[in-house]
Every structure is written in C-alpha cells, then in structure tokens.
Amino acid sequence: MSLPVHVVPSLAGVGVGAVVAVEGDEAHHAVAVRRLRVGEPLVLTDGAGTAVTGEVAATGKRTLDVRVADVRREDAPPEPSITVVQALPKGDRGELAVEVLTEVGVGRIVPWAAARSVAVWKGERAAKSHAKWSATAREAAKQARRSWFPEVAPLTSTAEVVELLAGASLAVVLHEEASVPLATVEMPDRGPVVVVVGPEGGLTEEEVATFTAAGASSVRLGAEVLRTSTAGVAAVAALLARTDRWR
Numbered sequence: 001m002s003l004p005v006h007v008v009p010s011l012a013g014v015g016v017g018a019v020v021a022v023e024g025d026e027a028h029h030a031v032a033v034r035r036l037r038v039g040e041p042l043v044l045t046d047g048a049g050t051a052v053t054g055e056v057a058a059t060g061k062r063t064l065d066v067r068v069a070d071v072r073r074e075d076a077p078p079e080p081s082i083t084v085v086q087a088l089p090k091g092d093r094g095e096l097a098v099e100v101l102t103e104v105g106v107g108r109i110v111p112w113a114a115a116r117s118v119a120v121w122k123g124e125r126a127a128k129s130h131a132k133w134s135a136t137a138r139e140a141a142k143q144a145r146r147s148w149f150p151e152v153a154p155l156t157s158t159a160e161v162v163e164l165l166a167g168a169s170l171a172v173v174l175h176e177e178a179s180v181p182l183a184t185v186e187m188p189d190r191g192p193v194v195v196v197v198g199p200e201g202g203l204t205e206e207e208v209a210t211f212t213a214a215g216a217s218s219v220r221l222g223a224e225v226l227r228t229s230t231a232g233v234a235a236v237a238a239l240l241a242r243t244d245r246w247r
Helices: 024-033 093-104 123-143 158-166 205-213 228-240
Strands: 005-007 019-023 041-045 050-059 063-073 082-087 108-112 170-174 193-197 217-220
Touching: 005 024, 005 123, 019 024, 019 050, 024 050, 024 063, 041 063, 082 093, 082 158, 082 228, 093 108, 093 123, 093 228, 108 123, 108 158, 158 193, 158 205, 170 205, 170 228, 193 228, 205 217
Parallel strands: 005 041, 082 108, 082 193, 170 193, 170 217
Antiparallel strands: 019 063, 041 050, 050 063
C-alpha cells in the first residue's frame, strides 16, 4: 500500500528520531480528510530533495507531529533536466498539461504567451492562473512521490524563450510540419533539455524561425497531431526513454 505524502517547508538537518511538525492546510488534509491517527505511517517531503518516512506522533485541528523513522536524500535533481515551454492552452487544459508533465518528471514548466494562444494571462487573472498551475504541480508531484518538485516559472515572452533555448544542451520545437522525427534526435546524458509546445492554433512561421535560429531543432512526433495539453508529455516520455533516468 502506498503511504500518504504530505509537504513541509523544509527537512534540512532532520534525522531519524526527530519530530517534524506539519501545519496549516497540509495538516488539516491529513487529520480531517485522510483521518490519520497516532501510530499511522506516512511520508513527508520538502520537494527539495529530502523525503522522510515516519509515524504520526500527535494530532490537532491543524497540526500534525511526525516522528521520523527513515530519511532519504537526493543531493540534486535527476539529469538530464527537462524544461517544457508550454503555450497557454484554453480552459483547464493548462492544468492537465502541468499535471502530466509533473508526473513524467519534468523539472521546470514555463507558461508561454504564444502568438496564437487563445488564453490570455493579464493582471489578476495571470496571478490566479499561475497559482493554479503551481498548485497542480505540487499535488501531482506528491502523487508521483517526487523528491524534487518542479518549478512553474512566471509567464514568459517569446524573447525570453529564445534565451532559454540558447542555453540548452538540447532544444526541440514540436511542429507537425517538421521533417525531422523526434526519435532521431540525439539525447544528451546531462545538461538542460528544452521542449517547446505550441498552442491549439499551432506555431507561426515566425516563431519556428526564431526558435530554430536560437539553436532549437524543429521536430515532429509522428503522423498524429496531438493536443497541446498532451504533446509535451509524449515528447518528454520519448526523450526520457533514451536516458538512464528510465532504465
């Protein structure tokens, strides 16, 4: 049986036998929703490389004390690290994209205002949308039992995407009209990998030209045209399958 996972701000310096306090919404969910009781096992993580297994030592309305029985630390996120530049989809498909990208192991998700993006993030809506993406990534990382949680970057412009591509060990732009299959692209063992996913209406010729000029390769997945909310996870899975991370 999989143990429940809850997040705490930090587990730095925590060792076996220590008692860690869980507070706020995480504690409320554990105590009031999951109904965890004294003596029951669970996992705590800080999303920054450390996870501990322990037992509930005490509970309150919005507090939970956990006595640590085992500590697991990962000194650094897994390599190669993958960033997905995700053009803003319409409706709730953005959260779907974030969820599956987190589950598959992406290290950074960059929301991008593409020329043909239907959704627009401005003002209060931008703050709320970014908060939703961040919350989705957090919950998906807990479900996937990740020690390192992904970063959801602020809304990014095309010029800022170009800067990301220039610093990548490998950069690819998914485009249904590309002649190069993604399966033929050589995957590096280390370093940042960037995957650009366009919006529902597709990338403009100018965007493709700008990104390829910055060093990215225009590639296609296959004969089928995927939705923007699922194309990224398909591409990342195809890339990760050729690395030690999935062996």
